Amino acid sequence: MKMFDAGDARIHYRVDGPAEGAPVVFANSLGTDMRLWDPILPLLPEGLRIIRWDKRGHGLSSVPPAPYAMGALIRDCERLLDHLQVRDCLFVGLSIGGMIAQGLAVKRLDLIRAMVLSNTAAKIGNPQLWDERIAAVDQGGIESLADAVMDRWFSRDFHRTPELELWRNMLTQQADDGYAGCSAAISGTDFYTPTSGLRLPTLAIAGSEDGSTPPDLVRETADLIPGSKFHLIRRAGHLPCVEQPQEFARVLSDFLRDTGHI
Numbered sequence: 001m002k003m004f005d006a007g008d009a010r011i012h013y014r015v016d017g018p019a020e021g022a023p024v025v026f027a028n029s030l031g032t033d034m035r036l037w038d039p040i041l042p043l044l045p046e047g048l049r050i051i052r053w054d055k056r057g058h059g060l061s062s063v064p065p066a067p068y069a070m071g072a073l074i075r076d077c078e079r080l081l082d083h084l085q086v087r088d089c090l091f092v093g094l095s096i097g098g099m100i101a102q103g104l105a106v107k108r109l110d111l112i113r114a115m116v117l118s119n120t121a122a123k124i125g126n127p128q129l130w131d132e133r134i135a136a137v138d139q140g141g142i143e144s145l146a147d148a149v150m151d152r153w154f155s156r157d158f159h160r161t162p163e164l165e166l167w168r169n170m171l172t173q174q175a176d177d178g179y180a181g182c183s184a185a186i187s188g189t190d191f192y193t194p195t196s197g198l199r200l201p202t203l204a205i206a207g208s209e210d211g212s213t214p215p216d217l218v219r220e221t222a223d224l225i226p227g228s229k230f231h232l233i234r235r236a237g238h239l240p241c242v243e244q245p246q247e248f249a250r251v252l253s254d255f256l257r258d259t260g261h262i
């Protein structure tokens with residue numbers, strides 16, 4: 001477990017694998033921490049340098065008062081990668097993590113050779129939707145949103161498994177300010193124009209039962225980047241790395257090969 005000082009926040013991060021391994025950076029979604037990636041990591045090729053961090057307000061990172069700006073979330077990641085002297089990584093971002101991927105690629109293409117945009121978009125929802133969520137968290141805490149979030153995160157089948165409770169616990173144990181702060185960052189983000197200017201190998205992944213970023217929305221964002229690929233994972237909601245880890249890891253491993261990381 002490691003920590004670095006990002007000025008107004010202290011960021012918890014973790015690096016696994018050999019220092020000389022191809023760097024693969026994972027950015028998780030709203031209401032999750034770096035454990036989101038645990039199901040797929042053992043399924044990836046050996047020898048990768050795996051870098052993960054907890055967004056400000058999530059996991060073991062500190063919790064500055066809400067709201068947060070998307071620029072601050074991108075800057076945290078930029079500083080972490082500079083601190084670790086990472087260049088030319090494969091960046092895998094899910095949902096808000098995919099927004100961070102897009103913003104970082106626009107700002108610092110030297111850091112990213114290729115990216116995976118999982119269950120994300122150039123713009124997610126609208127300000128009214130996010131204002132309502134922030135108000136709900138202010139009044140009733142994350143618990144008041146948890147059932148609705150589970151419906152968006154997971155397919156009907158997954159709702160019948162005991163594992164659902166663990167992911168629900170991950171959500172409700174995040175800090176209210178962290179959740180509201182990142183919701184404000186998403187609300188203020190529209191990357192359609194900057195993402196349209198990106199030119200790097202990109203793989204978009206969608207879940208057939210995703211209630212937050214449905215497949216058509218993910219595909220629309222992928223289509224902004226010439227040459228990008230799109231992969232639909234069936235029997236999965238917003239978190240296919242949790243529901244269908246074998247398929248997610250296989251598609252990611254193929255992309256690592258295609259982009260020359262392994």
Ligand SMILES: O=C(O)CC1=CCC(=O)O1
Nearest residue numbers: 029030095096149152212
């Ligand atoms: O809708 C949700 O709760 C899921 C989600 C939207 C943005 C994000 O990062 O997660």
